[in-house]
Amino acid sequence: MHKIMTPLQHPAPTTHLFSAQKLGYRYPNSVVAINAIDLDITSGERIAIVGQNGSGKTTLINLLCGLLPPSTGNIYYKNKQLIDGFLDQSLLEIGVLFQNPDNQLFGHTVLEDVAFGLRQNGFSRKEADEKANLALKKVNLEKMAYKEPHNLSYGQKKRAALAGILAMQPAVLLLDEPTANLDPQQEEILLNLLKDFCGTIICISHDLIFLYEICERAVVLDQGRIQHSGTIHNLVSQNQLLRRYGLDFSFRLVDTSVSQCPEPSVLQKTVFTPSSSNTRDSQPIVSMHDYNYRYRDGTHALKGINLSIHEGERISIVGKNGAGKSTLLSCLIGLFQGEGKYFFTGKAMTAKHRRNLWRQIGMVFQDCADQLFCSSVQEEIEFGLKRLGHSRKECQAKVNQTLSMVRLEGFEKRVPLHLSGGERKRLALACVLAMEPKLLILDEPTAGLDPHGEEQLLEILKNLRVTLLLVSHDLFLVNKLTRRTLVIHQGQILKDLPVNVFMQDKSLCRLNGLSPTYRQRNSCTISVLQQKDNPHP
Amino acid sequence: MTEIMYMPVWLLPLLVFLPAAAIFKLMTGLRTRVDHQHISKNERDWSVPDMCEDNRSSFMHQWDVRFKITTIITYCFIISSLTHLASTITAIGISLILLIISKTAIKKVLFRILALTGFLSMLFMIMPFTVPIHPGDAIFVFGEMHWLQLNFRGLILASIIASKAIAIALLMEPLLSTAPLPVTLHGLSRLGFPEMLAQMILLSYRYLHVFSHEARRMSSAMIVRGFSKRTNLETLKTLANFLGMLFIRSFERTEAVFIAMKARGYKGRFPAPADLNLRATDIFITTIWIALGAALIIYDRIIL
Numbered sequence: 090m091h092k093i094m095t096p097l098q099h100p101a102p103t104t105h106l107f108s109a110q111k112l113g114y115r116y117p118n119s120v121v122a123i124n125a126i127d128l129d130i131t132s133g134e135r136i137a138i139v140g141q142n143g144s145g146k147t148t149l150i151n152l153l154c155g156l157l158p159p160s161t162g163n164i165y166y167k168n169k170q171l172i173d174g175f176l177d178q179s180l181l182e183i184g185v186l187f188q189n190p191d192n193q194l195f196g197h198t199v200l201e202d203v204a205f206g207l208r209q210n211g212f213s214r215k216e217a218d219e220k221a222n223l224a225l226k227k228v229n230l231e232k233m234a235y236k237e238p239h240n241l242s243y244g245q246k247k248r249a250a251l252a253g254i255l256a257m258q259p260a261v262l263l264l265d266e267p268t269a270n271l272d273p274q275q276e277e278i279l280l281n282l283l284k285d286f287c288g289t290i291i292c293i294s295h296d297l298i299f300l301y302e303i304c305e306r307a308v309v310l311d312q313g314r315i316q317h318s319g320t321i322h323n324l325v326s327q328n329q330l331l332r333r334y335g336l337d338f339s340f341r342l343v344d345t346s347v348s349q350c351p352e353p354s355v356l357q358k359t360v361f362t363p364s365s366s367n368t369r370d371s372q373p374i375v376s377m378h379d380y381n382y383r384y385r386d387g388t389h390a391l392k393g394i395n396l397s398i399h400e401g402e403r404i405s406i407v408g409k410n411g412a413g414k415s416t417l418l419s420c421l422i423g424l425f426q427g428e429g430k431y432f433f434t435g436k437a438m439t440a441k442h443r444r445n446l447w448r449q450i451g452m453v454f455q456d457c458a459d460q461l462f463c464s465s466v467q468e469e470i471e472f473g474l475k476r477l478g479h480s481r482k483e484c485q486a487k488v489n490q491t492l493s494m495v496r497l498e499g500f501e502k503r504v505p506l507h508l509s510g511g512e513r514k515r516l517a518l519a520c521v522l523a524m525e526p527k528l529l530i531l532d533e534p535t536a537g538l539d540p541h542g543e544e545q546l547l548e549i550l551k552n553l554r555v556t557l558l559l560v561s562h563d564l565f566l567v568n569k570l571t572r573r574t575l576v577i578h579q580g581q582i583l584k585d586l587p588v589n590v591f592m593q594d595k596s597l598c599r600l601n602g603l604s605p606t607y608r609q610r611n612s613c614t615i616s617v618l619q620q621k622d623n624p625h626p
Numbered sequence: 627m628t629e630i631m632y633m634p635v636w637l638l639p640l641l642v643f644l645p646a647a648a649i650f651k652l653m654t655g656l657r658t659r660v661d662h663q664h665i666s667k668n669e670r671d672w673s674v675p676d677m678c679e680d681n682r683s684s685f686m687h688q689w690d691v692r693f694k695i696t697t698i699i700t701y702c703f704i705i706s707s708l709t710h711l712a713s714t715i716t717a718i719g720i721s722l723i724l725l726i727i728s729k730t731a732i733k734k735v736l737f738r739i740l741a742l743t744g745f746l747s748m749l750f751m752i753m754p755f756t757v758p759i760h761p762g763d764a765i766f767v768f769g770e771m772h773w774l775q776l777n778f779r780g781l782i783l784a785s786i787i788a789s790k791a792i793a794i795a796l797l798m799e800p801l802l803s804t805a806p807l808p809v810t811l812h813g814l815s816r817l818g819f820p821e822m823l824a825q826m827i828l829l830s831y832r833y834l835h836v837f838s839h840e841a842r843r844m845s846s847a848m849i850v851r852g853f854s855k856r857t858n859l860e861t862l863k864t865l866a867n868f869l870g871m872l873f874i875r876s877f878e879r880t881e882a883v884f885i886a887m888k889a890r891g892y893k894g895r896f897p898a899p900a901d902l903n904l905r906a907t908d909i910f911i912t913t914i915w916i917a918l919g920a921a922l923i924i925y926d927r928i929i930l
Contacts, residue, residue: 156885177891185889191836192882195829197808198675201899206890208897217897236672239835253890422850447850459840460847462864462871475860476852506874520851 104168106132106261106289107153113161114148114313122148124313125162132260135290137300137321140310141335141539142510146293147188149310150263153291154183181210184254188266190246194238199230199249202238206257224256225249228282242410244275251282264292268299270455270536272410272562273608280607295539297325297338298611309334326618335541341565342616373397374434374527374556375421382420382427390416391427392580398528403557405567405588408577414560417577418530421558422450434527448477451526455533457517461505466497466516469505473524491519495549511542515549522553530558535566568592628763635769641776642751649747656740675806686728686804690908691813691900697915698801702794704919711782713926714789720918721796728800738795746788754780807831808899816902825896833879841872 107130114123122145130136138146151157152164155171164171166179187193196202200221207217225231228248233241241249247267254262267283268276276299283290283303294300300307300321307324309317311334317324324330331337375398382391390413398404406414419425423438423446431438433446454460463469467488474484492498495515500508505516514534521529534550535543550557550570559571567574567588574591576584584597591597686694705717725735757780759765764778802810811824848868855861 151885154889156889177893180889181891183889185886187882187886189882192879193886195832195883195887197806197828197832197899201808205892205897209891209893214897214901232671232673234673235675237835238832239839257890419846424846424849444854447852450850452850454843454847456843458875459843460851462844462848462867464867472853472864473851506871524851 104131105129105165106134106167107291108165108168109153109162110165111162112149112152112159112164114145114152114157115160122313123152123159126313126315128308128315128318130289130291132289133287134306135304136292137297137304137307138291138293138310139295139297139300139307139324139334139336141541142295144310145313146310147265148313150185150265150291150293154185154261154263155180156185181206181257182260183263184257184259184261185263186247186251186254186265186267188269190243190250191238193250193253194241194246196238198235199225199238199241199252200234202249203253203256206253210257221252221256224252227255228252229278244271244278244410247271247275247279248282251279255282255286259288261289261291262286264290264294266294266537267292268294268296270533274409277607295336295537295543297321297331297336297540298341298608298615301325301611301615302607309336322618325615326622328619328622331540335539337544338540339616339619340544340547341540342612342619371399372435373399373432376430376432376435378430380420380427380429380431382416382425390580391420394429394582396575396582396585398556398558400527400556401554402573403559403571404573404575405559405561405571406575406577407561407567407591412577413580414577415532416580418452418532418558418560421528422446422452422530447473448524449527450530451521451524451528452530453514453517453521453532453534455536457513460517460520461513464504465501466492466503466505466508467501469516470520470523473520477524487523491523494522495519496545509542511538511545514538514542514546518546518549522555527556528558529553529555530560532560533562534559535561535563564592628759628761628765630765630767630775633766633768635771638768638771638774645750646747649743649750653740653743656736656743684728684804685907685911686724686800688907689804689911690902690904691805691809692816692902693904693908693912694801694805695810695813695817697912698797701915701919702797704923705790705793708790708922708926709786710926710930711786711789712930713922714786714793716925717793717922718789718796720922721793724800725796728804730799730803734803735796735799738798739792742791742795746784746791749784749787750781753784754778756780757783806899808896812899813902821895828896829883833876833883836879837872837876840875844868844871 107128109126109128112123112126112128113121115121126149138149140146148157152159155164155166155176166175166183169175171179194202196205200218203221203224204212204214204217207220208214212220222231222234225234228251230245230248230252233245233249238246238249262283264283267279271279280299280302290303292300292304304321307317307319307321308315309324309330316334317330328337328339331339375396377394377396380391380394380396381389383389394417406417408414416425420427420431423443426440426443433442433449436442438446461469463472470488470491471484474487479487488501489498492500495518497512497515497519500512500516505513508516518534531550535546538546547566547569557570559567561567571588574584574586574588575582576586576591576597584591586594705714708714708717754776755774757777759775759777760779766776766778768774768776805813808828811819811828815821815824845868848864853864855865
């Protein structure tokens with residue numbers, strides 16, 4: 090039995106904790122995911138594994154902890170090959186935090202789940218529960234011990250999953266996109282927990298600003314091979330190196346206090362040409378007066394919403410998780426019917442009109458997998474067009490037009506399920522844009538995208554001439570794409586103000602959990618480093 | 627000797643529509659009641675287990691889960707063997723008393739009854755007109771419609787079946803909600819139910835919520851792109867795509883969950899969620915309950 094309570098016996102610094110030699114992995118369909126990797130990791134190291142979507146990062150992590158058997162080469166942990174009985178023993182010292190916490194929380198209650206690893210390791214229920222409670226206290230979830238995991242918020246789920254690993258007092262933490270889909274407040278809690286961890290950390294993330302905060306070394310993966318290995322300091326300062334592997338995030342290193350959103354007049358001319366310029370004097374396309382929404386259990390999700398959106402406006406909605414942002418979107422798009430007045434292009438939204446709102450409002454969901462269900466890219470875009478009554482010829486023309494707009498030309502016959510994260514997101518956007526909505530709603534559009542995918546999407550969104558409503562926790566995105574911000578708190582619109590005023594109001598940002606100070610600090614540091622490395626870009 | 631009674635024709639629609647309206651009213655009433663069972667504004671304290679809260683403990687909560695399962699299932703068989711309406715109504719009464727004693731959530735009970743109502747109402751609609759005519763049956767004929775005969779015995783039979791179903795359905799909530807699901811499944815395993823199947827049920831229950839959220843999000847995404855269900859090939863194709871995608875996502879999730887379980891030392895068995903120790907009170911409760919069942923049988927078969 091692995092003695093969890095005994096102090097961690099780290100090997101001498103000269104010995105390698107992990108050693109991968111000529112490591113390779115091939116999927117059952119013969120696609121090579123990892124190709125002849127040599128990697129040594131010493132005890133106590135904090136190492137970042139970075140690379141574009143599909144570069145093999147998650148597969149490498151699964152190989153390192155022995156969850157996948159290598160196709161070629163070997164993995165050594167503490168100088169012993171990770172196989173058979175030693176593998177079982179080692180798994181108790183290696184904690185893996187997977188990207189989707191729902192896959193990791195399989196217990197009936199949070200406590201039962203956190204205690205699972207300990208019980209499997211032979212601890213009595215009483216001992217396991219005591220240790221699990223301590224781990225829950227560490228992640229600030231002790232008051233949720235008997236809650237069912239599906240009733241937790243996303244951030245709480247992530248912390249509960251981490252508690253399940255910390256309870257086992259692992260020597261190594263393998264983290265797969267730990268900050269994906271977390272709001273900044275939850276991100277900061279997670280960051281502090283990781284900073285307090287005294288063992289080895291191996292972390293996969295697209296978020297180099299976050300990695301810069303916790304890691305010392307960085308390994309760049311591309312097409313299953315290690316292309317670069319060095320300090321993270323060295324990696325982030327080399328703009329050209331980052332660009333070569335699709336990791337350049339320098340577009341994010343800008344002053345967020347100045348609005349980055351272009352004026353409507355300077356936007357490129359695209360297929361969307363609003364008939365009138367945006368002006369507050371014209372009739373709003375969306376108008377809500379004293380709008381309320383209650384869930385069936387009686388929870389008051391929206392309270393007295395007063396909102397006007399004019400044609401051509403670019404608006405962001407910010408607020409903590411659970412503030413009512415998604416409920417407001419569902420009401421706007423007609424999925425929910427609340428109480429109060431709601432007018433779209435001057436028409437009162439009765440039950441009959443509400444059912445037809447899809448013709449005029451388009452929405453790109455946070456997880457684009459929810460939105461893509463057809464067997465080819467062409468069918469996917471045609472899905473909405475056919476329902477709008479377009480002929481086959483018109484559909485084809487619109488498919489070509491929107492695919493070129495989102496830079497997916499030639500993808501018509503591809504299967505959406507097989508596209509990369511960035512490509513799928515752009516496809517989801519294309520499906521909506523093809524329908525020429527009067528109002529485009531984007532829910533966390535860059536969640537889970539690598540820097541290259543993020544930059545591509547931003548370029549497309551920046552140049553669209555369409556009324557835009559953006560929901561995001563990402564201050565950079567809010568600043569880049571919108572000119573007006575609605576702050577939602579506990580189901581009410583707390584503030585409606587220009588984005589640059591919002592950006593300068595630190596207390597408002599903090600109230601909405603949008604003030605990760607370490608990000609601003611790291612952005613400045615990295616910006617200086619990049620300028621030093623490349624003074625004349 | 628079969629007794630035939632002639633009724634005016636106008637009574638037939640009344641006899642059909644009045645019960646149908648009453649059942650409809652009952653169903654909508656139950657639905658409204660269920661919908662208005664608001665969650666308390668003060669969220670419960672999740673740092674203590676549900677079953678430990680003083681107001682939720684009863685002898686049903688304390689009862690050894692193995693004895694509880696065996697006894698209640700045996701008792702359900704006893705109920706299903708009853709043959710008289712009076713004894714089945716008594717069984718409903720006993721179930722209601724147990725429901726009150728075990729302090730189970732009325733909302734869940736109403737949901738179960740609601741689910742049964744549609745099916746049971748069909749019995750009331752069909753059986754009076756379809757049961758074979760036995761000597762001594764009271765037959766009602768409407769006007770000159772001799773081909774449509776309402777047999778009063780059919781109505782009684784439908785009532786007996788409905789009462790039995792309700793009496794058993796009322797017992798399911800005390801059986802399933804007075805112990806956490808893992809404990810109930812652990813008890814079942816100890817009674818010989820395959821352990822692997824119990825693990826699968828437990829995981830299915832956990833991921834049912836994730837699955838339904840996923841399905842709801844996908845369905846919303848389809849609606850906002852103009853999908854509405856119609857009786858045509860296009861709808862069938864879209865639904866097939868929807869189900870296919872749900873299947874693929876569930877399959878991928880299954881693999882991911884298994885990997886996550888292995889990463890935390892899973893070797894084919896879940897840890898036991900509770901220690902099951904036999905106590906004298908467990909045997910006492912079981913004896914009382916079985917005696918109650920025996921009394922019902924005696925009442926049904928000898929007294930009535």
